[in-house]
Amino acid sequence: MTKQNVLVSDSPSALNMTITVAVSNSSIFTTATQKPPAAPGGYISISRKKLLKNLEINNGGPRANGWIDSMRASSPTHIKSTPSLADEQSSWILRHPSALDMFEQIIDASKGKQIVMFLDYDGTLSPIVEDPDQAFMSDAMRKTVKKLARCFPTAIVSGRCRDKVYSFVRLAELYYAGSHGMDIKGPAKGSKYKKGNQSVLFQPASEFLPMIDEVYAQLIEKTKSIPGAIVENNKFCVSVHYRCVEEKKWNELAQQVRSVLKEYPKLRLSSGRKVLEIRPTIKWDKGKALEFLLESLGFTNCTDVFPVYIGDDRTDEDAFKILRERGQGFGILVSKFPKETSASYSLQEPSEVMNFLQKMVEWKRQSLRGQAMV
Numbered sequence: 001m002t003k004q005n006v007l008v009s010d011s012p013s014a015l016n017m018t019i020t021v022a023v024s025n026s027s028i029f030t031t032a033t034q035k036p037p038a039a040p041g042g043y044i045s046i047s048r049k050k051l052l053k054n055l056e057i058n059n060g061g062p063r064a065n066g067w068i069d070s071m072r073a074s075s076p077t078h079i080k081s082t083p084s085l086a087d088e089q090s091s092w093i094l095r096h097p098s099a100l101d102m103f104e105q106i107i108d109a110s111k112g113k114q115i116v117m118f119l120d121y122d123g124t125l126s127p128i129v130e131d132p133d134q135a136f137m138s139d140a141m142r143k144t145v146k147k148l149a150r151c152f153p154t155a156i157v158s159g160r161c162r163d164k165v166y167s168f169v170r171l172a173e174l175y176y177a178g179s180h181g182m183d184i185k186g187p188a189k190g191s192k193y194k195k196g197n198q199s200v201l202f203q204p205a206s207e208f209l210p211m212i213d214e215v216y217a218q219l220i221e222k223t224k225s226i227p228g229a230i231v232e233n234n235k236f237c238v239s240v241h242y243r244c245v246e247e248k249k250w251n252e253l254a255q256q257v258r259s260v261l262k263e264y265p266k267l268r269l270s271s272g273r274k275v276l277e278i279r280p281t282i283k284w285d286k287g288k289a290l291e292f293l294l295e296s297l298g299f300t301n302c303t304d305v306f307p308v309y310i311g312d313d314r315t316d317e318d319a320f321k322i323l324r325e326r327g328q329g330f331g332i333l334v335s336k337f338p339k340e341t342s343a344s345y346s347l348q349e350p351s352e353v354m355n356f357l358q359k360m361v362e363w364k365r366q367s368l369r370g371q372a373m374v
Contacts, residue, residue, distance in 0.1 A: 071276070088338055096341065096345060096346040097346070098345065098347065098348075099345035099356050100347065100356055102345055103356070106330060106345070107363055110306040114305050114306065115306045116154075116294065116305060116307045116308070117154040117155070117308050117360075118157050118307060118308065118309040119154065119156055119157070119309075119353075120157060120310065120312060120316055121135075121137075121156055121158040121165050121168065121169070122158065122159075122313070123311075124311055124312050124350060124353055125137045125353065126350060127349075127350055128243075130244050131244075137169065141353075144357050145174070146171055146173070148357050149171065150173075151364040152360070154174050154175065155175035156169055156174055156175070156177065157177040157286050157289055157309075157311070158176075158177070158178055158180075159178075159180045159237065159277065159313070159315055160232075160234055161178050161179060161232075161233065161235040162176050162177070162178025162183040162235065163178070164234070165178055172187060172188040173187045174187060175296075178234065178235065179205070179236035180236075180237060180277070180279060180284075180285055180286055180289075180315055181286045181287075181288055181292075182205045182235075182237070182279075182282075182289075183203050183235055184203070184289060184292060184293065185199055185200060186200035186201070187199070200293075205236045205280045205282055205284065208266070208280040209236070211264060211266065212233070212236060212267075212278075212280075215238055215260060215261070215264060215278060219231045219240060219256075219257065219278075222256040223253065223257075226245060226249050226253050227244075228242070228245040228246070228249075229242060229244075229245050229249075237278060238278040239275050240253070240275065240277075240278070241275050254276075257276055261278065266280060266281050267280060268280075271314070272315060273313055277315070287321060287322035288318075290307065290309060290319045290323075291322060294307065303328075306328060307323060307328060309329070309331045310332045310356075311332075311333070312334035312335060316333070316343075317343075320333070320341060320342035320343045323342075324342050324344075330344040330345055332346065332347055333346050334350070334353060336348045336349065
């Protein structure tokens with residue numbers, strides 16, 4: 001097996017951070033027909049995005065050391081502002097302007113079309129917190145989402161277990177897609193956009209439930225000696241949170257997770273915001289969930305639909321990419337820092353998300369009043 005050393009550079013930029021990889025006849029990051037130019041000393045630089053993609057553990061995957069660097073890359077350190085970082089922030093904002101500043105342009109693009117809202121939960125409707133069980137949304141946000149659902153079909157798309165995210169949101173008139181879209185259910189009541197009398201219920205990974213339960217139990221046992229590690233059973237996936245784990249313990253945590261996953265080749269490991277996600281290897285993600293929900297709402301192959309997806313996590317990129325491929329609607333990334341993204345617009349934090357949703361509601365109400373006066 002070819003040796004590989006992966007080192008995170010000390011660049012102050014979260015967006016342009018590169019990973020330096022010492023390679024020796026390796027085809028992991030390059031192909032025989034196309035190789036990037038080598039940097040001095042026999043090193044090459046690859047983007048954080050490409051590193052994370054190649055470090056996803058599937059059927060054995062990389063060594064634990066490589067995964068540690070993936071964990072660091074997924075959890076950039078917040079640093080003090082510098083002139084170069086400020087310039088980069090300005091450049092990034094030009095490419096992904098604030099959805100609040102561009103609200104009129106977004107509305108203009110949606111005219112004559114049915115807007116459908118898709119919302120991530122953690123980091124979008126609620127703040128990121130140390131204890132995932134304490135990620136409560138504010139009453140003001142809940143009221144805003146409730147009003148939003150009266151104006152547009154609205155879905156929550158989360159990596160959380162569907163029942164858990166519902167316990168946080170507590171709005172029966174929404175669509176819920178939990179476990180990164182692998183557990184979908186339509187409104188229980190109160191939605192004028194619900195099709196027919198049957199609630200949508202779709203679980204493409206049902207056969208993996210016993211396996212997920214086994215892995216969850218093993219990870220609970222394996223990680224109990226690591227202070228701060230939290231293992232969460234999200235029904236069709238397992239999340240290992242390391243937000244409260246000291247960085248010197250990350251290597252041990254990664255090794256423990258790998259020791260369990262090596263016995264389950266039908267599961268894969270990826271990283272989010274200080275969380276390791278164990279999921280089935282099926283081709284299903286938040287982007288697929290978005291398409292399924294649009295189809296359930298009767299918008300298959302429609303040109304008069306305008307999906308808006310708001311999320312903060314790497315897993316939301318699958319939905320952003322789908323919107324770009326469809327050429328319909330927009331993705332909005334929630335982030336205070338520059339990130340590689342397929343989203344068109346940005347918002348900095350949940351409070352800005354709430355402001356944006358409130359503007360959507362007010363625009364819809366004014367639009368309806370205008371129609372009534374005609």
